[in-house]
Amino acid sequence: MAKITLKNLKHSYLPFPTEDSHYSLKKMSLDWADGGAYALLGPSGCGKTTLLNLISGLLIPTEGSILFDGRDVSRATPEERNIAQVFQFPVIYDTMTVYDNLAFPLRNRGVAEVEIDKRVHEIAGMLDLTKTLKNRASGLTADGKQKISLGRGLVRSDVNVIMFDEPLTVIDPHLKWKLRSKLKELHQRTRRTMIYVTHDQTEALTFADQVVVMKDGEIVQTGTPIELFERPMHTFVGHFIGSPGMNVLPCEVKAGKAIFAGQNIATVNAKSYKGKSQKLELGVRPEFVSFAKKGIPVDIVKVADAGRFRIVETRNGTSSIKLLVPEGEDIPSGKTHLSFDATHTQVYENGWMVGGRT
């Protein structure tokens, strides 16, 4: 296992990139500690797969370098980098047994059969595959096959990093819960460095200790799931993480106070605003909005039942404000008022949290 460092990494698919827009991956630097669980989260086209392919060696970076434990591997082949990768669709040998599939990466590397047997049984035990070891892989269900792919990723103890590229996308929701928690459990047991790429916030937040949120080839924020939820540094992070995403409302800031709908709104950071008269917005998650006797006047537009809570959509002028109401609690009808939790309401300038960037 290794510590991974990206240093001023840039990548363009064009042969002679000259301007910023030519780069699929803009300048990127970060450190991933040995043994950590990391996620790369972002929409399609944000550059996360490009980054993954640069780390695995399928692509050579246009600029900058990739270091494993301080050693530059930017131009090393995938084999030399010694990594394991699990893909969206199960990659297994249908004609082999489950045992032989799990043993394959070890046999390829010339590991002794005694050692192979030990490793295969250990991994099979963790993944509840022990009983099916002698079965042919072709007869398995989609999640059974994906479990083998996970097992093959985990079976070698000498890899620098294990990378997962949307590994649960094709799995049914019920089984997704099982496999997802299994993967997290495996990380906690084995403490391998793992990088998990996904567009699904639930998968990223529940798996990783640190999540890297990407947009348009750039890192927008890196943080723990709690940091990303409670302090989104950019309105994009607020929107992308959370379901529904953060409410983003037009506002003004005067004398260190945020004003929305003609009312003073208490916030975390309005005081730090230095007054550049750029686009100003207020961000507050639906989880931190509640009904109140007085406050922001709104009309209730729609109530959607999500089971354990309801998503209530309200409107003030042209602004839509959503809030979550737990199952069983009353929802007023027609006109009402809202209040925002001051400790979780932030001001954003041109998308970025005021006073947030250092």
Next chain:
Amino acid sequence: MALELKDISQRVGADIHIHDTSVTFENGSFNVLLGTTLAGKTTLMQLIAGIQKPTSGEIWFKGKNITKLPVQKRNVSVVYQQFINYPNFTVYDNIASPLRVAGMDAAEIDVRVNKAADLLRLTTMLQRKPSELSGGQQQRTAIARAMVKDSDIILLDEPLANLDYKLREELREELPKLFAGRDAIVVYATTEPSEALLFGGNTATMHEGRITQFGPTAGVYRKPSNLISAQVFSEPPMNTAKITKRGTEIVIFNSIKWPAGRAEKTLPDGDYTIGIRPHNIATEGHGKAVGAIKGRVLVTELSGSESIIHCDIDGQTWISQSHGIHPFDVGETAKLFVDIDQSLFFGTNNEFIA
């Protein structure tokens, strides 16, 4: 006036894909087929569309037997999980294609295409080819094509499954609005309970080729008529265990005693299966009818605002989903509290009791 499936079944060789099924979808209704892969959702849709013929039973539409009517004569639109568009047509021509086939005049086509494009926010994309669109825009084009002709029946087979999480959220909000006020019957297949809930309308829970329950969505979710419907309609998966109810007590895992709560009056003494949704298990207990239980933590997932704790209790895996951050370590013993009044009780034949 509606679409009626009367005792239809579908067998392929010795395999039964759909067991005898009867269900009625009303005009202007939004209906969700909810179930795992291979539950029979796609087969049922193909029978409705006329792409497959039932082995037995009849399909009636607006009072007419259409069982033998071929797909071309059924006035049905279908949207699939894979984005299917004509690659060499522009978005405009893709949306217009069913109207051109029907021989509609160009002026009327133009009005309809523009209206559909406006609803699906494709107006600025009309002159592009599908390959120049994002996945979400490609699927919007397919949906616009399904909507543009006045189909009697619109079938959507997991249309959002291949889209990014956030796009899915967006389209999930838009879709019911698109069909509101139309006379068409919409049938929407999904594997995701949360999707069914947010659509509202009606839901049919499906399991192994059977509809296990059909009715208004919130009703099916809160009052499942049997254990299987409850399990199909629970995400994260529902926690279950055998219990014995005796007077004011419930005995669970052979020796642990809980207060019976509302079950004291609604449940005769005897053996049952209890079903507890993960959000009704918390890390602290409030109120009267709370059952305490200890579990060995397998893993804790923290989503930023919630904690999902997977525990081993007597060889079974239970899941608790609670508000706030409760970071338990692997192997630690967690004390959990079950809201008994929110739990469901099923009889020995898995039928809903209370």
